Amino acid sequence: MIILFLNCGSSSVRYSVYDWARKESLAAGLVERVTMPGTAITHERPGKDKVSFEKECKDHTEAVKLVVDTLINKEYGVINDVKLISAVGHRIVHGGKFAKSVLVDDAVMKELKEISDLAPLHNPAHIMGIEAAQKIIPGVKNICIMDTAFHQTMPDHVFMYALPYEWYTDLKVRRYGFHGSSVLYCAKRAAVLLGKKSNEVNVIVCHIGNGASITAVKEGKCFDTSMGLTPLEGLVMGTRSGDIDPAIPFYVMSKTGVSPDDMYNTLNKGSGVLAVSGKSADRRDVELAAEAGDQRCQLAVDMESYRIKKYIGAYAAALGRVDAVVWTAGVGERGPVIREKALRDLEYMGLEYDHDKNFSALTKNAESEITAPNSKVKSFVIPTDEEIVGVEDIVAILENRYDVHTKYTYIFEDKNYRNKLRDELFAKEIAKKPFLLKAAVNVPENIKNLVK
Structure with a gap:
């Protein structure tokens, strides 16, 4: 069973391909500058050279087609036929009320469109990605992996804000959580x-x-x-x-004339480590400069x-x-x-x-x-692995055995679970840097033997 996983941004499409039978990733990549001049794709496969090239994509449909064409390319592709793809998964940043992953149908699409205002930088792109996949791979099942689903167990006294109650009932204002x-x-x-x-x-x-x-x-x-x-x-x-004092944006706007849209953009894209350091959002650069x-x-x-x-x-x-x-x-x-x-x-x-x-x-x-x-x-x-969570949700949905995580056991909950690719990469690392074993846990004996 081959699963294609998409994470669509406003001008990008990240993707990965997973072989469930072999329990391993086949490829991953990124299409950048979608809708803009200079669209380019970067395609990576375990143990092989990275492939990069430019190809204009005026919209997400063309970007998803570029992904599919790359995956079946005779020279650097990883599957022979698009029909081998059993399902397309979509990472959805804001899943609203959904408490688990869901198979896409008209009702799901309607709900995602209704809550788009809650994540205007993300959800519209996700919707375009779903529609593109439906067009490029007709008949394939599309499944949404909600980034907010895990947090739906929060009690109401935790997820509610001390704001007019009608904002919650009418506008869905509450804490949702992400990641x-x-x-x-x-x-x-x-x-x-x-x-x-x-x-x-x-x-x-x-x-x-x-x-x-x-x-x-x-x-x-x-x-x-x-x-x-x-x-x-x-x-x-x-x-x-x-977290900031919510009065700050109003104060700055009244003093400078900055528009609400510009303020929203500043809080999201022009603040944080970038703003304080005045140099970069990359913590490596910031830490080096601090040390200096x-x-x-x-x-x-x-x-x-x-x-x-x-x-x-x-x-x-x-x-x-x-x-x-x-x-x-x-x-x-x-x-x-x-x-x-x-x-x-x-x-x-x-x-x-x-x-x-x-x-x-x-x-x-x-x-x-x-x-x-x-x-x-x-x-x-713990190195995160959002891909395996999404892939297993998709496979379980296809096999009619899926449920919320509190009633479902994932393969990585087994103490003997191994990530083959990660083990291989770690083996290469410790062959050069034996000190990495000092903190590592749950390491196979064959990898430990590399430093003996």
């Missing part, structure tokens, strides 16, 4: 590493990338999360402001890590008991500086941070523990 597939994967993998069932653990999952969120997972279910109606609320992010003495970059690092620490403390109080703090996504997986500053001095809650382990966890290909052996609360670095 749901990533949090689901990491929470369930943390349970495996703890030797427990997912409904037995309380974990705090820090998904720290350009977009960043923290989620409090209680007994395997979302209890609270930092992002809200939109992905703007919560942490200091790459270009998003996160740039005070604004140091301020950006301090602000981001402090906001994370504050949320960890708040969610520890909300959960009552914490079994683990999990780090994932680009910065979470490969940002030891941010992790260290956020985890220091948490001994009061039973978490004893280990500096050497933290700075040994410099890989995106291995699960690692970065706390001391006697730490009552563990901290893990």
Whole structure:
């Protein structure tokens, strides 16, 4: 069973192809500058050279066609016939009321269009992607993987805002949360590493990338999360402001004449680490500049890590008991500086941070523990795998055995689950950097033997 997975942005189409029978990724890539001059595709396959070339795509239909044509290309494709694709999955940033992945039909499309205003930067592009797939691969089943679905277990006193109640009933204003597939994967993998069932653990999952969120997972279910109606609320992010006094935009607009649209754009694309540092949203660049003495970059690092620490403390109080703090996504997986500053001095809650382990966890290909052996609360670095969550949801829907995650067991909840490609890449890494094994956990013996 071959699954094509699409993540459509306003001017881009990310894709991946997964072979369920072999349990491995066949290819992944990105079409950039869709609707603009200079459209280009980058196509990657495990163990083979990257393929890149330009081809104009005036809309998402042409972009999806480019993806399909690339996948069946005789020279660098990975399948022989488009008919081998069993289903097309679509990552939907804002899934509104949907509590699980769903097969696309007229009712689903109607609902997605009705909630487009809740995610104007994302959902319209997702809808175009679905319509493009329906046109380019007629008859294939399309399935939506909702980024908000995991968070639908939040109680009302957590997801509600202290605003006029009619805004909730009439306008659907409430906290929805995002990064749901990533949090689901990491929470369930943390349970495996703890030797427990997912409904037995309380974990705090820090998904720290350009977009960043923290989620409090209680007994395997979302209890609270930092992002809200939109992905703007919560942490200091790459270009998003996160939590601010809501009066600030009104004050600045009254003083400067900035329009509401420009203010919205500034809060989403011109704030966060980029604005504070004055240099970049890339934490690697900012940390290097801070180390060299740039005070604004140091301020950006301090602000981001402090906001994370504050949320960890708040969610520890909300959960009552914490079994683990999990780090994932680009910065979470490969940002030891941010992790260290956020985890220091948490001994009061039973978490004893280990500096050497933290700075040994410099890989995106291995699960690692970065706390001391006697730490009552563990901290893990877990490379996220949103693809396997989406693919398994799709396969289960096609086979009529799917249900909400609280009633469904994923293949990666098995303690013996392995990611073949990730193991191969990690083996190559430790052959050159044996120190990576210091923090890594759940490593096969054949990989450990590489350093002996």
